[in-house]
Amino acid sequence: MRHLVAEPAVRVGADLGEGPVWDASRAQLLFVDIPRGRLYAADVSGELELLVEIDRPLGAAIPSESAGEVLLVTADGFSVLDADRSMTPLLDVYSARPDIRFNDAKCDPAGRCFAGSLSLSGAPADGQLRRLDDGPRSEVVLGAIGLSNGLGWSPEGDTFYFTDTLSGRVDSFSYSPEAGRIEGRRPFVSEAAGAPDGICVDDDGGVWVALWNGGRIHRYSPAGVLDAIVEVPVPHVTSCAFGGTDGRTLYITTARTDIDEQTLAGCPRAGDVFAVDTGHTGSPTPRWRPVGPR
Secondary structure (H helix, E strand, C coil): CEEEECEEEECCCCCEEEEEEEECCCCEEEEEECCCCEEEEECCCCCEEEEEECCCCEEEEEEECCCCCEEEEECCEEEEECCCCCEEEEEECCCCCCCEEEEEEEECCCCCEEEEEEECCCCCCCEEEEEEECECEEEEEEEEECEEEEEEECCCCCEEEEEEHHHCEEEEEEEECCCCEEEEEEEEEECCCCEEEEEEECCCCCEEEEEECCCEEEEECCCCCEEEEEECCCCEEEEEEEECCCCCEEEEEEECCCCCHHHHHHCCCCCCEEEEECCCCCCCCCCECCCCEC
């Protein structure tokens, strides 16, 4: 068992930092502060830039195959942030359901965007996992979700990992890269040290799981064996992604929300981005392939 310690990398103080992705074309880490509707970029030196701030929660942001564009997964749908930082609506999904919002999102190796949602009213199974397709339209690929969070694919692209935080578990599915279809749900790991949140997968197939209210990241082998722990000096660890010039740096987002004042005084870097050299490498998150008409 390896024990690692993450160090502060970017000072931001996010309410709910989430969705880190390494944009190799910019040599920057992109991440969001969900409730503030902010998209940030940070370079390897930790220099921070606010790319855009919108008037509603921003669940995730994914670099596009079209130069300079970013897919924004907002509370109620999908938009495209153009190279000039103007926002173009792409598809509305939940504007008629203010009790639901999108949360985490990622692309599969072919560039298809998968985005999950959660209930804002506390309904235990109103969340969904949707795939953004040509049309544009979105198709539900998994329903009855409590709180959709981490998504990841094995290096071969034939296994899909998914976190429903309320279940306390990360599940795995067989994945069809050609059709973008998931099937054969099965438990991968259950967490007791915290609530499983965002995930990423390294080049060796290891799954890194962020633990909300756990102050750490767990790495599991493809067989589901815990073999590394990354300590993070704040309680709410939200997600992680590999990046940096050599792909060896694990970037970790965190949150300040839902921490009492006494606890917060003891962890002033809550809401910042942390980093650690894990000894593993990870590929940049696949870029979004823009969808067309049908």
